[in-house]
Amino acid sequence: MPSLGADMETGTLQEWLVAPGDTVTRGDVIAVVETDKSAVEIECFESGTVGRLLVAPGTRVPVGTPLALIEAAEAATAEAAETETAEATETETTEPAEPAAQLQAAAPAEQPAPPRPRKAGQATAPAPQPPVVHTEAGPLARHLADERGIDLATVHGSGPGGRITRADIERAAHGDGRRPRATPYARRLAAELRVDLGTVRGTGQDGAVRGTDVEKAAHPRTGPAPAAAVSPPAPAEVPPPAAGRTGTAGSSTAAMRRAIGDLMSRANREIPHYYLATTIDLSAALAWLRAHNRELPVGERMLPAALLLKAVATAAVEVPDLNGFWRDGGFVPGDGVHLGFVVSLRDGGLTVPVLHDVDSLAPEQVMSRLKDLVERARRGRLRGTEITGSTLTVSSLGDQGVEAVYGVIHPPQVALVGFGAAVERPWADHGMIGVRPVVTATLSADHRASDGAVGARFLNAVDRLLQKPENL
């Protein structure tokens, strides 16, 4: 279980996206983990073949818990090895020791577990489970399955060549009751209270488990008798749900508020903030953007945010004292400029996707990365690497119409940069008054790591850089 944030202690394995026998390459998305803040796609750290899944969906485990065994590439099945020769060779050369050790534990021959964890009562129903490796399903079916929290591997495909059709998904969603139906709120609650949804009797529509059902089921556990905390799994029960993404509705919003509250309380408790602000003339930047965008199709046009982020990243290279972490009583500079960008979610709460190595990206690249990340942060799921590792956070509330943002630093970072709305203001320059578009840039910084003079140098650098947008 990877750490997906400084404040994360545990995570709930929500869904496996691979099965034993699948070939995976470092960086592949293999599972979905739910944190207090959001559902996150977890990437594989190794290349090889999935040996055994160690954590069942619906289980909450501490950060650092092994989730699965990945066999080294050479242990892959013949056909997998053939198609993945390139990666296999690479793995052998770069990471010889550890995968080999894991290989012993997870060799297919001695692998005791069935392809997917199942409960006893269920094993009798569909006789021998076919080795579920690849499931034929179109994008629509996958999307529907994802929405309804259905594991495609458990759906019988009735289309040509066993392909899973929309009707199959609908059947699986409503039909045979093998998977617990539950509201997103109930899933969330079940995960929080560690209730196995499969053991809860649903009172909602079509027997769907509702939040109150989960609460009832959890009640003895929250009572004074801790002995009741471990109840044996009911025998004839359905497997734990491979819950679809629960989004941000219902009580996940409450959980997110709590998570934000905890982190921000810690920030205010531990970090002696100091705040600086400066007003920056944006005429040059906006004129440059207008000219740049004029000839471009809408999809390639750049927003001021891209220039602001790029200016911040370049300034952070010039003033490195603000880019990094406060750890064990000292400042540790970041290994690059990775900007967290605060995105507010429509249902409330926020998420902070990370733009990596912004200092080495062209503004156009910053723009396209930003669009992609924000869209996925709002509508879907981000990957683990896309929400971790930020060395400096930027919060831009310009779209909400406010002029300045005095943010709270995200520990263990040591600074947060805020931008308000670009507004027209009277502006005196060389003894003349004119009307200019301006933006208020603010800096919240950790006084343990830097002093006001450093912060001032940083904001002045941002200003200076935005006057020459063509050089960004």
Added chain:
Amino acid sequence: MDETEARTVVEEALTRAVPGADLTGLAPDTPFRDALELDSLDFLSFVETLSERTGLRIDEEDYPRLTALHDATEFLVARAR
């Protein structure tokens, strides 16, 4: 493109930019950027869809005409002529 088609495209583009947006309560002259809480990225995606679906050129200078259902519909009809 007639007005009905243009209106359909505008509504589709809004729904795509703001999934789950409730357009039924949106009056034709209500500024939707505020009503639907579109930020600049959402608005860009709205314009992108309009442009893709109609094949029309929409410049940044035209953005002020894309503020409400009625304006935006009229703009598309006029630009398509």
